Amino acid sequence: MRLSTGFVRASGYAHKVRRVLFALTRKKVDPREVVRAAGELNQRIFERLQELGVEKSDVIRITVPFRIEGGSIRWDYEALNIEVYRKDEEKRLAKAMEEVEERERELEEKIKAIEEVALSLKRLSDELIEKIEELKQEHTSLKLRAEE
Template sequence: MSQASLESRSLSSGLVIAGAYADKVRRTLFAQLKDLMRQDKEFAREIARAAGELNAVLYRILVEEVKIEKGDVVRIRVNYRIDPGSKRIIWDYNTLSIEAFKRIPDEKVLEIVNDVVRNKLSKILEEFSRAPRAVEEKVKAFEIPEERGEASPPPPQRVSIRDIVASVDVLGETIDGGLLLKLSDSQERSVGLASVSPSGEELVIDAIIIHAGSSMRYITRTRVKLSEYSENPSRLISDLEKIQPTTIPPQEAEKLIRDKMQNLL
């Protein structure tokens, strides 16, 4: 293994739907280390092992401690290096940084990350080392199912929007002068995001909802004033009721949500 493998590397998930974080970590790590994998085909097993280890730690933090929901958005950053002797990927958990776009103060998320890294990390790694498959199955159970093959997504089932969305909260203003809103269910769990953007004399409503393993997109135009959504965000539910949603692949939903978050001022 080359001298470059001794250097500290950095993995960043970018903005990603929480239910897709594990897949994004795996894909990113394999992409970063593809050259080393070409030199040593067996190294693919170590990449898979290391991704599984990190995902086990992230699952403990995001799902069991922060109580993140699948439709929430997160961004994960962490450094790692490769030991040239053992050809083992070693995560520097002291550099682990997680941003969670949820109604949880950043200070609270940081407190949980530090607590897990300092006080619970050894136990998590021991559990993963002892039964990696069991831990990985638990992580997979949290993931949003990936689309299979190239087949078109199944037609959306007619589910009342009020059975999915119980409340709407304004996250903030967007760079195009609109609003970004968070959609939550009756238990205050995030189920999606919606943008309300000016377009001439109208507003464009574009909502992404994650429900029952499906990703749905709702798009329409309205002449309602933007101030009505800032003053009464829940009126958006009535607008969504009138829209026939389109089922989209999880990857597309992830990109749309990421783009919306990046437009937030």
């Protein structure tokens, strides 16, 4: 498996790592293990960011492979990759943030479409329940008439 944060400001990487890891390992790993592993990875990332001289306002993208062994998350630190887009590199930063915003827009559109389908299904379900109730009432009244 591989964790990838997408583009994120350096000041917010730890939260993003934790969120992505929870999403990737849902129902596969105990949540306490996710918190432990995220903390371990975030410490390693923090050290690398300091070595690279990354500032809080810089944009970064982190990718790192991992595997799950016996309920534990094991990081492949040799393959840890941190891309840095420095604030002073405005063109690259603008492109990176544009990509983030585009993906967020696409995600919002997809979520909206799914919500619309869910609402349609709810309306159909309500109509079906109403029709079933009408049939039950008809059936009951027919039984009563037949018994007379």
